[in-house]
Amino acid sequence: MNSFRISSIPILLGFILVLCFVNSSAPANTVEKLPTVLIATLIRNKEHTLPYFLTYLQNLSYPKDRIALWFRSDHNEDNSIEVVEIWLKKFKDQYHNVDFTFEKTPKNHHNESSPTDWPVARFNHLIALKEEALRKGKEIWADYLFLLDADALLTHPETLTHLVSLHLPIVAPMLMSGGLYSNFWCGMTSDYYYQRTDEYKDIYNSEKIGHFPVPMVHTAVLIDLNYQPTDLLTFDRSNLIAKQTSNLLNPTCRLYNGPLDDIIIFASSANCSGVPMFVSNEKAFGYILEPLDSNEAISRDRMQLLNMKTTIIVDHPVGDVLVDDIFKSYIHFPEKHKLTLDHIYMINLERRPERKFRMDNLFRELGLDVEHFPAVDGKKLDINIIKDMGIELFEGYEDPYHHRQMTMGEIGCFLSHYRIWEKMIANNQKEVLIIEDDIRFESYFTDRAVSILEQARNTGEFDLIYFGRKRLKDEIEPEVEKTENLVHVGYSYWTLGYVLTLSGAKKLIASEPLKKLIPVDEYLPVMFNRHPNDTWSSGFSPRNLKAYSAAPLIMFPTHYTGETGYISDTEDSEVTTQKLLNDVKDAQYKSDRETNFAEETKNILEAELQQITNEFGSTLSKHDAAEL
Structure with a gap:
């Protein structure tokens, strides 16, 4: 037995050496295959x-x-x-x-x-x-x-x-x-x-x-x-x-x-x-996709898919929905239309082609026939150019949050909208939708937009309808009588999407806003007489723009302040006067999310309801009733 053990030592040593050689030849960082x-x-x-x-x-x-x-x-x-x-x-x-x-x-x-x-x-x-x-x-x-x-x-x-x-x-x-x-x-x-x-x-x-x-x-x-x-x-x-x-x-x-x-x-x-x-x-x-009820047709599923695709276009960096070319014969888009309007304009800066690309893809999915309107670029403006254009800023204006004068981006934004108003008048366009290039459409947008327009026309004459906005004041907005989805609009920001009539365009031009310029989303509330700043309002007359808002809204911004992908070409641009009038910290941005107003008490709301009923002969909107 002993002699066997002794004679086995060289064999064992050789075996150990072979193992060491095999192990030393293996890669230092062995990568395992992923599970099946x-x-x-x-x-x-x-x-x-x-x-x-x-x-x-x-x-x-x-x-x-x-x-x-x-x-x-x-x-x-x-x-x-x-x-x-x-x-x-x-x-x-x-x-x-x-x-x-x-x-x-x-x-x-x-x-x-x-x-x-x-x-x-x-x-x-x-x-x-x-x-x-x-x-x-x-x-x-x-x-x-x-x-x-x-x-x-x-x-x-x-x-x-x-x-x-x-x-x-x-x-x-x-x-x-x-x-x-x-x-x-x-x-x-x-x-x-x-x-x-x-x-x-x-x-x-x-x-x-x-x-x-x-x-x-x-x-x-x-x-x-x-x-x-x-x-x-x-x-x-x-x-x-x-x-x-x-x-x-x-x-x-x-x-x-x-x-x-x-x-x-x-x-x-x-x-x-x-x-x-x-x-x-x-x-x-x-x-x-949400499951269908037994009484719903497959067509409802297709409508949900359309909503899903518009969400993907907005949410994903590529700005489009991925689909392989082999499926081209199975992909169908709606025929081009203008939502029963005379025209649709989309304002877009030439240096923002990625936004135009995304919006064009949205229009394709929704079937919207839209004219691309080149925006006035605030980065190409300066004080001398503004003076040469005959533009004068409203004396004493300062941004209510930042306490500064207008930025060049805000001036460019106003001019973009203003030139569309001029074009409406020149082309005698009765009803027009004006949208900016950083919006998302609410689900079932086309049907909702057409319904809102029909409701507005049934009320008689109107000048402006917000499809998207930022409500600013904690105030009751009464429902427009005999409508389901329209309210009399209060003080609001944003011009991301609104319908304007020819009469409305004429009123906006007639007040000569370029002689006393304020930002366009301040100017509109002034013109329908719901702006809280009496000094600014007093500079324009008459303030008789008849304005409504969709309720609920059917357009929203793609991004809000601080979110990944957020860019502002109005707020983040040169100020006409560089020095801030006041040193303001933690200022709000116009692009912040909509304010969630506190619920009003029942007694106050009922009192205000009675006052509004006396003034407008209408009832509260569903939105305000929900808040109550």
Whole structure:
């Protein structure tokens, strides 16, 4: 035995040397491959969203060779299958594996009244497919299963990479919609339905940032299949009950007696299996369409998609919606129109081509026929040029917040609007929409704008309608009689979007504002006689502009003071007199967000209501009634 041990020493030493050699030859920073992900998507009547869904899916930065695709499509009344096939023909070879199965008939489920109806047969079919996706992920030894709906647009390329990096059992990227709807719940009632909580708003509005435990996620859900308790997950009600009665799940979790609903059953199985669910709002991941009611048509989904696309154009640096060229034949834009107006002007500085690009893309999506109007650039003005143009500043004017005289940018802004007013008169244009190049349109903008214009015309003569503004005073704005969406406007800032009539343009020109210049968003309230500064108001007469405002507003700024991407060409420009009249700290900006006024007491409001009723013969607006 001893002789064997001695003779083995050289062999052992040689083996150790070989190991050392092998280890020393390995790279110092070995990079492991990312986990494998199976993306499962169910597709039905999504021809309108698929070009964008698939483009953004392809745009994800996660390595394609670590992704397997599992698509199922059936009961379609459109070209959904054809769209997917076109995309797969171009890109399928980039992915580790593609499994696409579809059925072209039948068109409807048993007892289904419309494509948006959800009879029992449809729920059972959907649940069976999601159960199949769960089994598929386990069969191919995928590390993660990503359940992704075909109407969720993951606009952030790092979405999947970020979710995987969190190493959570179940996590969803928070998706935005046109309202407060999203793909997570923060509360669930005892009968398994949605419960609104304060935390939901905090997360949705990004008042707090991170990833948070929640009782429900859906639409875009990443499941870690290596986390053993996820083996107990199910979308099937009978499976859930069977697991509960077999004591496979938490015994304190009551026997499921909730609805036949895939996402509620899944959430209940996760909660009873001890599998925590999270939602992450750490990035702007993307967008989601709100579900349709059974009495709504697919056309409503297309309108929601339009709203989503206009939001993406404004929110994302590229200033457009990404869509692959292979889908050109499936993308349709509205015919050009002018909202029943004579003309639409968009003011844009020539040195801001990125704004023009973004706005042109918005006009394309909305079908707006808009003339680009070159703005007067304040950077090209100076005191001598202003004098040569015959412009005189209002004596004693100072900015109410900064206590300075007008900036060259403000003068350029006024001249831009003024020249459009002149052009309106020269061309005899009866009604015109004037917009600036840093706006976002409210959802369903076209329909709302046309409705507001019809309401205004029914009132008789008007001069101006704000589509977007910043309300400044805590004052009641009475509703315009016999209208639903118009109020008599109070003191307001911003000229980002307003309708002006020919009579209104003539009134604005007739007061010769270039002889006593103040900023244009101060001048307009002076002219409809709601400006609080009597000294400025006294310089102009008559002050009889008949002005309304949309309520609620249908245009807003793209950015506010301090936000990433905020630029002001009026405030951040040379002052006509460089020295400030007063040293002001923490001054407000015109581009700050709208003021949230305190609620008025009932007695005061009722007294003012009576006074306004006597003056205008009208009732309070819905907005003011809500404040009461």
